[in-house]
Amino acid sequence: MILHTTHLRVRYAETDRMGYVYYGNYATYFEVARVETLRACGITYKSLEDAGILLPVIDFHIRYFAPAHYDDEIRITTAISQLPSARIQFQYQTHRGETLLNEAETDLVFVDAASGKPMRCPHDIMSKLSVFFEGN
Amino acid sequence: MILHTTHLRVRYAETDRMGYVYYGNYATYFEVARVETLRACGITYKSLEDAGILLPVIDFHIRYFAPAHYDDEIRITTAISQLPSARIQFQYQTHRGETLLNEAETDLVFVDAASGKPMRCPHDIMSKLSVFFEGN
Amino acid sequence: MILHTTHLRVRYAETDRMGYVYYGNYATYFEVARVETLRACGITYKSLEDAGILLPVIDFHIRYFAPAHYDDEIRITTAISQLPSARIQFQYQTHRGETLLNEAETDLVFVDAASGKPMRCPHDIMSKLSVFFEGN
Amino acid sequence: MILHTTHLRVRYAETDRMGYVYYGNYATYFEVARVETLRACGITYKSLEDAGILLPVIDFHIRYFAPAHYDDEIRITTAISQLPSARIQFQYQTHRGETLLNEAETDLVFVDAASGKPMRCPHDIMSKLSVFFEGN
Numbered sequence: 001m002i003l004h005t006t007h008l009r010v011r012y013a014e015t016d017r018m019g020y021v022y023y024g025n026y027a028t029y030f031e032v033a034r035v036e037t038l039r040a041c042g043i044t045y046k047s048l049e050d051a052g053i054l055l056p057v058i059d060f061h062i063r064y065f066a067p068a069h070y071d072d073e074i075r076i077t078t079a080i081s082q083l084p085s086a087r088i089q090f091q092y093q094t095h096r097g098e099t100l101l102n103e104a105e106t107d108l109v110f111v112d113a114a115s116g117k118p119m120r121c122p123h124d125i126m127s128k129l130s131v132f133f134e135g136n
Numbered sequence: 137m138i139l140h141t142t143h144l145r146v147r148y149a150e151t152d153r154m155g156y157v158y159y160g161n162y163a164t165y166f167e168v169a170r171v172e173t174l175r176a177c178g179i180t181y182k183s184l185e186d187a188g189i190l191l192p193v194i195d196f197h198i199r200y201f202a203p204a205h206y207d208d209e210i211r212i213t214t215a216i217s218q219l220p221s222a223r224i225q226f227q228y229q230t231h232r233g234e235t236l237l238n239e240a241e242t243d244l245v246f247v248d249a250a251s252g253k254p255m256r257c258p259h260d261i262m263s264k265l266s267v268f269f270e271g272n
Numbered sequence: 273m274i275l276h277t278t279h280l281r282v283r284y285a286e287t288d289r290m291g292y293v294y295y296g297n298y299a300t301y302f303e304v305a306r307v308e309t310l311r312a313c314g315i316t317y318k319s320l321e322d323a324g325i326l327l328p329v330i331d332f333h334i335r336y337f338a339p340a341h342y343d344d345e346i347r348i349t350t351a352i353s354q355l356p357s358a359r360i361q362f363q364y365q366t367h368r369g370e371t372l373l374n375e376a377e378t379d380l381v382f383v384d385a386a387s388g389k390p391m392r393c394p395h396d397i398m399s400k401l402s403v404f405f406e407g408n
Numbered sequence: 409m410i411l412h413t414t415h416l417r418v419r420y421a422e423t424d425r426m427g428y429v430y431y432g433n434y435a436t437y438f439e440v441a442r443v444e445t446l447r448a449c450g451i452t453y454k455s456l457e458d459a460g461i462l463l464p465v466i467d468f469h470i471r472y473f474a475p476a477h478y479d480d481e482i483r484i485t486t487a488i489s490q491l492p493s494a495r496i497q498f499q500y501q502t503h504r505g506e507t508l509l510n511e512a513e514t515d516l517v518f519v520d521a522a523s524g525k526p527m528r529c530p531h532d533i534m535s536k537l538s539v540f541f542e543g544n
Binding site (some may be wrong): 289290292294295296297298299300303321326328329330331332333334335336337339 | 425426428430431432433434435436439457462464465466467468469470471472473475
C-alpha cells in the first residue's frame with residue numbers, strides 16, 4: 001500500500017459566499033495530492049503525458065463531513081491500496097488538525113493519447129509502484 | 137418527479153491541458169443546473185440563503201463516460217425524484233447532442249445558518265416542490 | 273467600431289468569502305464576452321485555434337468600481353474600436369442594471385501555433401471585421 | 409520597501425487548452441503572494457477580515473511576456489514600495505528560472521466591513537509595515 005500526505009493552505013479564490021471551500025475545489029486539491037503521491041513514487045505525471053499517456057478520471061466520489069475555511073492549513077492523505085491494472089484508484093482523507101473534513105475516491109484509466117484507447121498500466125509505472133507492495 | 141434541462145457552453149477557462157473540461161468543473165455546472173431547477177419550481181436559492189438557510193453538499197458522485205471540449209454546447213438534465221426531508225437529492229445527466237458525457241448525484245442538507253445545525257426542509261420549500269409530486 | 277452585449281448570471285462557485293465575485297473571475301467573464309463578440313462577427317474562436325492560430329492575452333487591465341454578488345445578472349459590453357493588426361484590443365464595461373461595476377481592456381496577439389511566432393491578423397478575420405468599420 | 413518571494417507549482421486545473429496557465433489564474437497566484445507577503449510582515453489577512461476590515465482589489469494590471477506550463481515551479485516576487493494610506497499597492501514579477509513570465513500591479517483599498525465605507529490603513533497594520541521602511 002502507498003500512503004502520502006500533502007499539505008495545502010486554502011486560497012481566498014477557493015472559498016465561496018458561505019466562507020467555505022467551494023465543494024468542487026476538492027477535485028483540484030485531490031489532483032495535487034495525486035500528482036505529489038506519484039512524484040514520491042518516482043513518477044512525474046507530466047512526463048507520463050509527454051510520453052503520450054493520459055490518465056483521465058472516470059469516477060469521483062466524495063463525502064463531506066465538515067467544511068474547510070479560508071487560510072486553513074489542510075492535510076490530504078492519499079492512498080493507493082491496490083496495484084493498477086487498466087485502472088488506478090486513489091483514496092483521500094482531508095483533515096484540519098484532528099478533524100476529518102471529507103473522504104473521497106477517484107478512479108482513473110490509462111489512455112493512449114494517439115489512439116484515444118484505454119491501455120494497461122505501462123510497465124515502468126507498474127515496476128515503480130510494485131516496490132511499495134512487495135512483501136505484502 | 138421534477139425534471140429540468142439546463143444549457144451551457146464550455147468556457148475556455150474550464151478546459152485543461154488535455155483540451156477537456158477539467159473533471160472538477162462539473163461541480164460548478166451542476167450547481168448552476170440545481171439552482172435553475174429550483175428557480176423553475178419558484179425557489180430562489182439566494183433568497184433561501186438570505187432567509188438564513190444554507191444548503192451545503194454532503195455527497196457528490198460522478199461517473200465520466202466521455203469528455204466535453206471547448207465551446208461545446210452541453211445539456212444537463214436535473215432530476216429531483218423524491219420530496220426532500222432533512223436532505224435533498226439531485227441527479228444529473230450531461231449530454232452533448234445524443235452522447236451521454238457523465239451522470240452524477242449530489243446530496244444536500246438544510247442547515248440553519250445561525251445555529252449551524254441541520255434542519256428539516258422549510259415548509260414553503262416543501263409546498264412548492266410537492267406540487268410536482270402530486271398524483272404520482 | 274464593433275459593440276456586443278453579453279448577459280451572464282453569477283455562479284456560486286465564482287463568489288468568494290466576501291460574497292463578491294472573486295476579482296480574478298472577470299478574466300473568465302471577459303473571455304466569454306470576447307468569444308461571443310467574435311461569434312457575432314462570424315468568427316468562431318475554436319475554428320481559429322483548429323486552423324493553428326492562437327490568440328493569447330498579453331495585457332489585461334481592470335478597474336473595479338463596485339462588486340457583483342451571487343445570482344446577479346450582469347451585462348458586459350464589449351467593444352473593438354480599431355481594426356486589428358498583429359494585435360487586437362477589446363474593451364469591456366460590466367453593468368448590473370444601471371450600475372457600472374468595472375471597466376477593462378485586454379490586448380491579444382495572433383500567434384502561429386506551429387512556429388510559436390507572432391503573425392499578422394489573418395486575411396479572412398480582417399475582412400469579417402472590416403465590414404463593421406466601413407464608412408467610418 | 410518590502411520584498412517577498414513566493415514559490416508555487418502550477419496545478420493541472422489551472423492550465424487551459426493551450427497547455428498554458430489560464431491568464432485569469434494569475435489573479436489567484438498574486439492573492440497567495442500578497443497574503444504570504446503580509447504574513448511575513450506579521451499581518452494575517454484572515455485576522456484583518458475577522459476584525460471587520462476588508463481589502464478589495466480596485467485595480468489590477470498585468471503584462472504577459474511568456475506562459476507558464478503545467479507542473480512548472482514558478483516564483484513570484486512581491487513588492488510593497490510605498491507605505492499604505494487609504495490604499496495599498498502590491499507589485500509582482502513572476503519568473504520560471506531566469507525567465508520573466510509577467511509583471512503586474514494590484515491596488516487595494518481598506519474598507520470598513522460594517523459600513524462598507526473606505527477607511528485609512530489601520531494603525532497596527534501601519535506600524536507593522538513601517539518597520540520595513542525606516543531609515544529609507
